[in-house]
Amino acid sequence: MQASRLSRQVPVGDGVLTILHRLDLEIARGESVAILGASGSGKSTLLGLLAGLDLPSSGEVQINGKNLFTLDEDERAALRGRLIGFVFQSFQLLPALTALENVMLPLELAGSPAAREKALAVLHRVGLSERLQHYPKHLSGGEQQRVAIARAFATQPELLLADEPTGNLDSATGARIIDLLFELNREQGTTLVLVTHDAELAARCSRRLRLVDGHLAAA
Numbered sequence: 001m002q003a004s005r006l007s008r009q010v011p012v013g014d015g016v017l018t019i020l021h022r023l024d025l026e027i028a029r030g031e032s033v034a035i036l037g038a039s040g041s042g043k044s045t046l047l048g049l050l051a052g053l054d055l056p057s058s059g060e061v062q063i064n065g066k067n068l069f070t071l072d073e074d075e076r077a078a079l080r081g082r083l084i085g086f087v088f089q090s091f092q093l094l095p096a097l098t099a100l101e102n103v104m105l106p107l108e109l110a111g112s113p114a115a116r117e118k119a120l121a122v123l124h125r126v127g128l129s130e131r132l133q134h135y136p137k138h139l140s141g142g143e144q145q146r147v148a149i150a151r152a153f154a155t156q157p158e159l160l161l162a163d164e165p166t167g168n169l170d171s172a173t174g175a176r177i178i179d180l181l182f183e184l185n186r187e188q189g190t191t192l193v194l195v196t197h198d199a200e201l202a203a204r205c206s207r208r209l210r211l212v213d214g215h216l217a218a219a
Helices: 043-050 073-083 099-109 115-125 141-154 171-188 199-204
Strands: 002-012 015-026 032-036 058-063 084-087 159-163 191-195 207-212 215-218
Touching: 002 043, 015 043, 015 058, 015 215, 032 043, 032 199, 043 159, 043 191, 073 084, 084 141, 099 115, 099 141, 115 141, 141 159, 141 171, 159 171, 171 191, 171 199
Parallel strands: 032 191, 032 207, 084 159, 159 191
Antiparallel strands: 002 015, 002 058, 207 215
């Protein structure tokens, strides 16, 4: 993955707020990178741009040689379905689907065989075997986070982007999820890009970057 001259500006009153300023970032296949920074520094904005969920004011993001922003919305969604897993800070679970159905959905959309069996296996790995038929509203915040993580893992993505993946978890569950993240990185060569305030999680990444005033620097 490579981001070049990536900028994001938003209008504020009579002026413009620059969140990201001509940012460059290159991440090697299989690398694990933690992005740190104060609240409001633009970490989640950067992650959304790297996934093609948002559009930049200028610049480009290339994944496997494709510039995300030359693709239309449907093409970007198709690329995400094939290559990218995303763990949202706000979970983004579908309220009308059970935990199992939420995890099965990306597998079914990708035409994956044995979607139910794969979803069951990954939900077991995040410790939710007893909560398969529960809807999001009946799950705690930590349980919803684990469903979101299971959904991101289920398709065995080449690239996993995670926004505070342990932010809603107790320390024991958070430690298990951290182990799972790095098992995926090690076993499947998955590239990890993590926005986090978790010092333990950041320390296990091969590289740590800090976002300050719209610029990235080594942490």
